[in-house]
Amino acid sequence: MSYNNILVNQDQQITTITINRPKKLNALNKETLIELHNAFSEAENDKNTRVIILTGSGEKAFVAGADILEFADFDVKEGSELAKQGQDLVFNFIENLSKPVIAAINGFALGGGLELAMACHFRIASDNAKMGLPETSLGVIPGYGGTQRLPQLVGKGKAMEMIMTARMINAEEALKLALVNYVVTLDELLPLAGKIASKIMQNSPLAIAAAIKAVNAGFKDGVNGYKKEIKQFGKCFGTKDFTEGTTAFLEKRKANF
Known part of the structure; x- marks a missing residue:
């Protein structure tokens, strides 16, 4: 299957899905979400895929957030439907896949980007990564599961602080909070993801x-x-x-x- 906004590569039973909108810092738009659903569904049903790695193209961003231009004029009904469709189509879908999904966070993971990473089964990050849920600075709240998954991962108090202040945290703080499992250089990020995937594939x-x-x-x-x-x-x-x-x-x- 061909895609406009993502790249899919399979090597030695590892499927790597790369969000490829570098000029938009890999921001999530509707088309990208649909493509992600299709790519993950394909990998889930592929007998030659044992582990999935999710990352972003370039050195600046995993996913810098949602594409605000697509929903800036939405009303209440449209906003609610946006969150529901996104959660059902991608975020909850990824969380409940039977194959392990590793998020390799390279650079910014903000808003929907951090929510996407949190939907994966665990996360590793490059040392230039910045993470946060800035939605309250735009007059909304996280709508792709962020208010639920962030407290599960870092605790209620820290999650409340991050959401209310809308501030970003760096990779080292994310590591201390157990939001990510490892922090390495950008060059080491995908090799580490592959090493972990290989270790997983030794098991049932x-x-x-x-x-x-x-x-x-x-x-x-x-x-x-x-x-x-x-x-x-x-x-x-x-x-x-x-x-x-x-x-x-x-x-x-x-x-x-």
Whole structure:
């Protein structure tokens, strides 16, 4: 599938999706969101993809935010629909994929950009990265899950401060807050993402998919995460990966998943 705003590359079972609007600092517009949905859906259904890496083109920005020109004149109904469509189409969709998604944050990740990174299963950042949710400075609030995911990751108090002040934080502060897992130079960013992806691929894809479901369940209203864990744990016993993993362990060899 061809795209206007993103690049997709697959190498050794790793699919890298790059948002490619450098002149707009990779800002998210409607077309880009649709393309992201299609690219992630394609990777999810591709048997040759085991891990997905999401990044931005250039050295300045992962995603600098949403394209404000597209919604500056929206009314209440249109604004609500914008948030709902975005969450359903991309942000919640990414969070619930069965394949691990690593956000490689290169430069600015602001507003919808940070929300996009937070929808991924975990994040790494370059040392020039800047992150924040500046929406209140525009008279709105984060609408792509930011008010929910940021408190889950950094705690309620810090999330409230970041949202209310609309300030950016640098990569080192993001690391201290556990918003990102690692900070490296820009040149080291994608190689590190690939190294982590390779490590993930040594393990059972079916077990990883089950773990994603179990972990996500603990952050959903009305869902008992412990019960979800028990269910997913039990299901693992009926998989070929469980048979291979336990057999390999007993035979003192490396499992072939």
